[in-house]
Amino acid sequence: MQKKVACSFPDEVLEHVFSFIQSDKDRNAVSMVCKSWYEIERWCRRKIFIGNCYAVSPRMVIRRFPKVRSIELKGKPHFADFNLVPDGWGGYVLPWIAEMAGAYPWLEEIRLKRMVVTDECLELIAKSFKNFKVLVLFSCEGFSTDGLAAIAASCMNLRELDLRDSDVDDLGGHWLSHFPETYTSLVSLNSSCLGSDEVSLSALERLVGRCTNLRTLRLNRAVPLDKIANILGRAPQLVDFGTGTYGADLQSDVFSSLAGAFSSCKELRSLSGFWDVVPAYLPAIYPVCSRLTSLNLSYVTIQSPDLVKLLRHCPSLQRLLVLDYIEDSGLEALSSSCKELQELRVFPSDPFGEEPNVSLTEQGLVSVCLACPKLQSVLYFCRRMSNVALVTIAQNCPNLTRFRLCIIEPRTADFLTLEPLDVGFGAIVEHCKDLRRLSLSGLLTDRVFEYIGRYAKKLEMLSVAFAGESDLGLHHVLSGCESLRKLEIRDCPFGDKALLANAAKLETMRSLWMSSCAVSFGACKLLGQKMPRLNVEVIDESGPPDSRPDSCPVDKLYIYRSVAGPRFDMPPFVWTMEEDSALQLNTIGNPIGSEWEHNMKGIQGLRAQMPFVLYLAELSNTSQW
Amino acid sequence: MGPIIITFSTIFSKLPSLIPSFCPLVYGGLVLLGGGNGDASSGVSTDESAVLPKVEVVSEACSSYPAESELELGLGLSLGGGGGATGKTKAANSSWGECGRILTAKDFPSVVSQRTNNGGPSSVAVSGTKRAAESVSHESCSPTGASQVVGWPPIRAYRMNSLVNQAKAQRGDEGDNGIVEKDKPKDALKKRLNCNGKQTTVNEKGHLGFVKVNIDGIPIGRKVDLNAHSSYESMAQALEDMFLRSPNSVENEPLTMASKLLDGSSEFVLTYEDKEGDWMLVGDVPWRMFVSSVRRLRIMRTSEANGLAPINESNERQRSKPI
Numbered sequence: 001m002q003k004k005v006a007c008s009f010p011d012e013v014l015e016h017v018f019s020f021i022q023s024d025k026d027r028n029a030v031s032m033v034c035k036s037w038y039e040i041e042r043w044c045r046r047k048i049f050i051g052n053c054y055a056v057s058p059r060m061v062i063r064r065f066p067k068v069r070s071i072e073l074k075g076k077p078h079f080a081d082f083n084l085v086p087d088g089w090g091g092y093v094l095p096w097i098a099e100m101a102g103a104y105p106w107l108e109e110i111r112l113k114r115m116v117v118t119d120e121c122l123e124l125i126a127k128s129f130k131n132f133k134v135l136v137l138f139s140c141e142g143f144s145t146d147g148l149a150a151i152a153a154s155c156m157n158l159r160e161l162d163l164r165d166s167d168v169d170d171l172g173g174h175w176l177s178h179f180p181e182t183y184t185s186l187v188s189l190n191s192s193c194l195g196s197d198e199v200s201l202s203a204l205e206r207l208v209g210r211c212t213n214l215r216t217l218r219l220n221r222a223v224p225l226d227k228i229a230n231i232l233g234r235a236p237q238l239v240d241f242g243t244g245t246y247g248a249d250l251q252s253d254v255f256s257s258l259a260g261a262f263s264s265c266k267e268l269r270s271l272s273g274f275w276d277v278v279p280a281y282l283p284a285i286y287p288v289c290s291r292l293t294s295l296n297l298s299y300v301t302i303q304s305p306d307l308v309k310l311l312r313h314c315p316s317l318q319r320l321l322v323l324d325y326i327e328d329s330g331l332e333a334l335s336s337s338c339k340e341l342q343e344l345r346v347f348p349s350d351p352f353g354e355e356p357n358v359s360l361t362e363q364g365l366v367s368v369c370l371a372c373p374k375l376q377s378v379l380y381f382c383r384r385m386s387n388v389a390l391v392t393i394a395q396n397c398p399n400l401t402r403f404r405l406c407i408i409e410p411r412t413a414d415f416l417t418l419e420p421l422d423v424g425f426g427a428i429v430e431h432c433k434d435l436r437r438l439s440l441s442g443l444l445t446d447r448v449f450e451y452i453g454r455y456a457k458k459l460e461m462l463s464v465a466f467a468g469e470s471d472l473g474l475h476h477v478l479s480g481c482e483s484l485r486k487l488e489i490r491d492c493p494f495g496d497k498a499l500l501a502n503a504a505k506l507e508t509m510r511s512l513w514m515s516s517c518a519v520s521f522g523a524c525k526l527l528g529q530k531m532p533r534l535n536v537e538v539i540d541e542s543g544p545p546d547s548r549p550d551s552c553p554v555d556k557l558y559i560y561r562s563v564a565g566p567r568f569d570m571p572p573f574v575w576t577m578e579e580d581s582a583l584q585l586n587t588i589g590n591p592i593g594s595e596w597e598h599n600m601k602g603i604q605g606l607r608a609q610m611p612f613v614l615y616l617a618e619l620s621n622t623s624q625w
Numbered sequence: 626m627g628p629i630i631i632t633f634s635t636i637f638s639k640l641p642s643l644i645p646s647f648c649p650l651v652y653g654g655l656v657l658l659g660g661g662n663g664d665a666s667s668g669v670s671t672d673e674s675a676v677l678p679k680v681e682v683v684s685e686a687c688s689s690y691p692a693e694s695e696l697e698l699g700l701g702l703s704l705g706g707g708g709g710a711t712g713k714t715k716a717a718n719s720s721w722g723e724c725g726r727i728l729t730a731k732d733f734p735s736v737v738s739q740r741t742n743n744g745g746p747s748s749v750a751v752s753g754t755k756r757a758a759e760s761v762s763h764e765s766c767s768p769t770g771a772s773q774v775v776g777w778p779p780i781r782a783y784r785m786n787s788l789v790n791q792a793k794a795q796r797g798d799e800g801d802n803g804i805v806e807k808d809k810p811k812d813a814l815k816k817r818l819n820c821n822g823k824q825t826t827v828n829e830k831g832h833l834g835f836v837k838v839n840i841d842g843i844p845i846g847r848k849v850d851l852n853a854h855s856s857y858e859s860m861a862q863a864l865e866d867m868f869l870r871s872p873n874s875v876e877n878e879p880l881t882m883a884s885k886l887l888d889g890s891s892e893f894v895l896t897y898e899d900k901e902g903d904w905m906l907v908g909d910v911p912w913r914m915f916v917s918s919v920r921r922l923r924i925m926r927t928s929e930a931n932g933l934a935p936i937n938e939s940n941e942r943q944r945s946k947p948i
Contacts, residue, residue: 081782083775298784
């Protein structure tokens, strides 16, 4: 009966209806209604987000969603940003590109984060996808400007090329000249991470000049200040601009042409770059400041008064990234000038210094929180904090969704009372009911985790370092935080008990990272054996963990749910476990096919040289291949 | 009986991933002491290198668990910046009390706030028995003067490098309170304006002293952190360990256990690409000059390294010079 009702609607109508449903969550819900909806939905899903590239295999994705146009993949764990994940860990995108090249000839968008991308990948992309439009490589590595040249030369419909924070082997700026003279579709270019001194300025200028739809342009440091005016002159329609070097000997003609160029950019809303700033040149941007909503001054090493002078011109500012040179006084001024502020990030200028080099304390953050009612996202590095300050922040900013506090010295107590900061963070999670992301620091006992487990019901990502006293802490989090997706922990005394007791929880999360904690090898093995849908990976550079007693703690542990079973591209050091003969890398029939194997050959050749990831998993998993 | 686990983290290395040989350093060691269940038999004690005192480690099966009430957590010294590890002990930490014998940095006075020249792994948990007794040679204090936990504070690499360069400049600058004046006279020849001419570790890649290293025969490269070394020897040692030795001594080794990269006795030769794009033999210029001009490294087969400076003479000359 129900089947009849469902079928009475022609597929095309349903498909049309579904096309209005964009969010993944909703799409997933739709696909669960009934079989026919599942079928219809999967044929019309165009956009896929895969938060962990190892959670599923390319073939599985392609099998289910045959008509994808846009894919987003994330690779390495977040702590890779801080050098905690050794080189060669994984996150290779080539297998995905190789599969999609055949399966998705109409693929338009690829967005990658923390993945290893090679020039070969880029060439494959350039060759395989005729209508390719968007390439975002966020914190990726492994490729050079030669690969970019291939993209530039072939992708006639390219709209967006964003290399945000990637580690690119910059062989010089000539790749830009590979964009043909007939190419005009560029809308967004972010090459700010390129490190070479050389840049082909004429190619850049010509490119900018002919791409009249250009909205975002973020230059790299090699582009000198005196060229900005020229570039901006060709692209007055820019909305988002990142300068290169913003310093030079002060020359009035350079200054005035710069100021003129900025003032003609009526659409400009976001500025960044500003390496090597010469303060005297900053006023050149004053003409646009009143309209600015986003300002990234995180490379600007000028003193607070100069910063304040600039910020006073920016009443519409919603997003500010700045160094701690701004100091408490500057933040106070900011809070009175920029009432629209939604996001604030304050980075340390001298993170390893023994003594504070600037007068930036918890007061700066408090003053912003008191005066900026729209504040939602905070990333703040400082050297001292108090429970009172945190409670004040919590009570005045109940709309916080992201709160990341880094007190530079680990285990720093409340400087007023010398107590742990449990109560302060407890207030944060209690009052900020929509908190999605939280990073803890300072002296913290198990109590803070009790608060988190109790109140942080919408928390999706939690970062913990040098905190807690016992497994109870971890247990509170795993048992209490209903929305938790990502948990990353370092240097905390969490051991086996909480982990094993909450093993089922781990399947509801994307991933768990624990390093320098107290989880034993035996527990890892147990977890791997009992939880078939989890991949339990032990990273231990000191040698095979099975050469030590099972009770010895592992160095690093990365657990993630996966329907793809064990991965095969780990840095090659295979400690086989007794039951585990089938898990020899490379020896069992590779399910994805010989092509992939061929691609992996080079990586596998490194096995003997980079032996430190051990994979533990349930054997029976292999049967799903 | 409760499990007693001692973990040690080594924190001073910036080298990304490496060899298992390293110096296990105590820095904020964590000790879980099970109360009440008899005394832990002194299980295994390891003899570390001559530098480190004996480490007493007791480990037990992980299946038994102490009741929470019996757990006392004794923290090692506070993780602090500063040469003297105990220098910045917060008062609160002393309120934690310290139970039992906990190794603190006092036990390793020569080791704190230094980096091993091998720059061991980024963070290692050492427990129990089988630490190889590695000799640790200590270099002088790290350039920044603060002991650094790997990956802490959590600042991304590209940002770190920018800060490191400016911090180095500040130290060279008298009277500057962390602010670098940008209108100093600049090198007019440089297109790219390092307005602060004192950036010593200029690494165009924008990473904290990390440069890429490739070796002939293996497509995928590694990275080495030049900031973790203060001499050619130590860097070469690290590279040799990275590429030419396998702790696993596995079959089909494409590379032989080679001897020194710097003295020409290996089948490989260490070369680098400088800022101008030229490939040079490593070792010809003073270390600091090398660090400021190197873009990337390549370990080349000796047979291919023609056209570069002759190995023996210049290198030996350089090596005998204190750098």
